[in-house]
Amino acid sequence: MNPTAGRTLTDETREAIRAYFPRYPTRQAALLPALHVVNERLGYVPPETVVEIAELLELAPAEVQDTLSFYGFFAQDRPQGRETVWFCQSCSCAARGSEGLLVYLCEKLGIRPGQTTPDRRVTVRAAECLGACDSAPAMLVDDVLHKDLTGEKIDRFVESLNPEP
């Protein structure tokens, strides 16, 4: 009845998760770090891995899924793009035109907010305040903060995504 927990998670991933155990008195506290570990390696947290994470952390699968789904941060249906754009839509950025710029970016990429380009190059997501209000409008692309966005900067960013001929 229960699907047998397969081995979607590699040994390396499991070790990376276990490395967090000594930091906390409970296994459950390693859950959010574990979700990040899996998300970074796979680009999402597929449902099969929920069961495996639950086993590693000695939790019920529902406890893992419950936490995971609260954040809205972890995709579960398919891997996100090679890069993920978090495009701030909160007060300061909106006051400086971020809503229009997000529409512009998505139109250039041919997708809607929340979607991934067909070549899986980039995912664009609307984000709440990134804490970059001093350089609004801003977007966070993986580890890089793109500041003081304009239409031109967006053009340049989209160009930078295109693969070398």
Place this chain on the structure above:
Amino acid sequence: MYQPVLLANIEKDNSHTLAVYEAAGGYRTLRRVLKEMSPAEVAAAVQSSNLRGRGGAGFPTGLKWSFLPKDHPGPIYLCVNADESEPGTFCNRVLMELDPHQVLEGTILSGYATRASTAYIYLRYEYPLSLRRLQQAIDECYRAGLLGKHVLGSGYSLDVYIHRGAAAYVCGEETGLIESLEGKRAWPRIKPPFPAVEGLFRKPTVVNNVETLACVTHILDRGVDWFRSMGTPPDPNDPRDPGSFGPKLYCLSGHVSRPGCYEGPLGLTCREVIDEFGGGVWKGRKAKAVVPGGLSTGLLTAGELDTRLDFTGPVQAGCLGLGTAGVIVLDETYSMIDFLHNSCRFFAHESCGQCTPCREGTRWALEMVERIKAGRGRIRDLELLLEIADTIGIIPGTTICGLADGAAWPIKNAIRKFRDEFEDYIRRTNPAGYGVTEPVPALAGSSLANVH
């Protein structure tokens, strides 16, 4: 002329490294305190300084620490609230990216005072540079004996770990942070019990903001008197007012010439911050409305810009409070309907969903504002929005945490202080239906459907 203390180092090259920090005198306070002061003495100093939390609630830090049970066998936990997600706020980010050791020294001193054995830095996901720099600083500290067993050879040991968040505003609430750290959904806890008695992993826990902890170092370095020499003294007519002392980082953004993080004593007026730090409203325009302390604190009108930004000024002007001192300027061309829509969307998206008034109230408010914005609003909607805003929150006692109060204040301030603009917009865009008082059909497809 005010000399920055919290931002003293950030212009230096490699300001985030141990070498630069120590060269500027960093960790000398820690060394002295560990040799010369007991934990109780450190706590007493913080208490008499009347340092108040910089994360939004403004609760006196020493008083919060005093709720920890005496003689508890431990472990006691210190949580560093680095989840900074209040729109308009970025000063913690500046500290963590450019002076992480200042934060760590304050953490170690506060851990010592509270006898914490482990400190978890709950760092929001969207601060990757802070993550790198903090982790680097932590590693440097361990290598230098500033963290780990027997800090600087003393009897005190402290471990510090970074715990990364996943984009949820409610994780900035004390007990929401604790639940998230424990690996559960970040539903804030009912209180009592309070974290100091039963917190992380059901042990005594103190949760403090990054900027608050940075202040601790300076209180112990320069003294309580220095700390109390700046700011606003307590109101003599209010015996329960602890005053607003010490330096503050003001985050300025929005329609100003020079957005940025600026330091000054607590109690500067909003106008001073905008004009003297920020170069005034941009493009030669005038301010229409200003958020005083992060989106949840509401709005000041152009006529209220002489409000002092301390823990009482904004309250007297009808705002929620000082919050994070995240000042967002909105100029005369900006629509308050757009502002309110943006705010209601934020809070409906971030509501954790466990209590009825917030979960249902924030969603209902968003749906009404969207309908208004789409040209199908009624005057009656304004009354309903105000009623929702007046009845949700920990201030009336109807919710578990203060997110609902934060959702409510922008609604209250926007509609009460800019009533004419809302009425004009409604009458203009819905001439046929603005006077309807019966329920109307909902807008198909709320924007809430697209998020999350």
Place this chain on the structure above:
Amino acid sequence: MAIVIIDGRELEIRDGERLNGIQAAARLGIEIPRYCWHPGLSVAGSCRMCLVEMGIRAPKTGEVSMLPKLTPACNTPMRDGIVLVTNSEKVREARARVEEGLLLRHPIDCPICDKAGECRLQDYHFQYGQSRRRADLRPFTSRRRDVADNVTLFVDRCILCTRCVRFTREVSGAGELMVTGRGAHEEIDVVPGFPLADKLSGNVVDLCPVGALCDKPFLYRQRVWYVQQHAGVCTGCATGCSTWIDENQDRVYRVRPRENAFVNDWWICNDGRYDYAHVHSPERLVQPLRRDGKSLVELDWTQLPRELDRRLREAGRLAAVLSPFLTVEEAYLLAQYVRTIDRNAALALGPVPAAAEDEHFPGGFTIAAEKCPNRRGVEEVIAHFNGAATSLDQLLQQVQQGAVRGLWVSGGYKNDWIDPPAAARLARAQLLVVQDLFPSPLSQRATYVLPGAAFPERDGSYVNRHDHLQSVRWAIRPPVGVRPEGSLFWELQGRPGLYNARTVLSEVAAQIAYFHVAREAIPELGVNLKVNLLAGT
């Protein structure tokens, strides 16, 4: 000793008692409405329906200072001097707001919802809500998905009280239920492939204050305002959960747990909850029969007791098998009757169906390995008459040796309980009277086949594995042709009038030390025989 003041009335609370505001108010007959609080679960404090005004009465001056903010009564421990106000305008407004909030998106499914008539959302709406909708109008959805073989979820009716989730984490321990999403998107769900699969799953339906979680066996079968509820005891195992038997026109539609702090708290396992299918099975014996050689003669009950008595006295040397499904009173009457005819009649305890071991759940609930309600009680009755019970094997030997000429077997088993070889051996008795629910290899060899009563049709008492005795009255009348055991044994003994279990229990209590305490009126929740016996000595 603490004194709290609720709506101006004082309540004394004994030292060591830990009550919250809801419980304290209930003692004064004041209802504080709530959805998420349940005495058997951790406190969530999230529905906000129980908000009240709170204050403190200064011990010296008696001056009351009220807090400016409302507080949830579920998380307010009662201490000396606490003042609660539950009936002010402020509190009424707060309740109306919560009701309105819950009804914003709630599909008004009442005409098609099982919960109608016992729904808190309905009840509180009428008591505390407002009469007109103020929010926008929208078409409501009413999605449904199964979360277990026996539990289905109408997703959009859920008010997110999280009782069900807390139950699976704290009481059943399997943790299958979860909340997914955040804010107004939240729903209850299970992980695909991991439905509610434990034996306590049915309890989440009782816990659900609205019609979100529904019981699949009960779904759409009966409106609750047509059923009468009767206090009963589950006969599925030796835990002996207290129950409510919901019936209409002598048909059982539902069994629910009845709160009993001494036995089952608020819970019942699925085996017990759904243990009534057999009561209305078309396979039940409903016709008393006599086997004359190869032919079966249909009898009626008017003559039959006298005929049985005559045949038993003719047989002379008797024995009886008493199943652990008999009540104490029934076992006593039968044993006494048989012994009046034959002073040395052997009395044996019928087979005790049992699983390998008890099943324990983290919240403290236990399903007993012994799958019958009254082994202890019947054993004690037999011991009183016998000295010690004859084992079934010894009885089989006696029958084999011809020492028994008339054998009365009182069954009441739901499932197969005897195999043909054992039946054949018992059937060597010349006169075999079999009283049971279903045909069996034994009834097929019996001289007399007597249809017996199912558990909701009996009056009497059961003693569970912890020596806790509970008494019940019948909930439904049996099918025509069935004569409940107690009524038959009463008449066989020649007692006048109708079978009265209470009278018999008093006799039992006077005669048998183990039942001594039962001479007093039995409380609703039963009484522990051992504890009180020791206290009495």
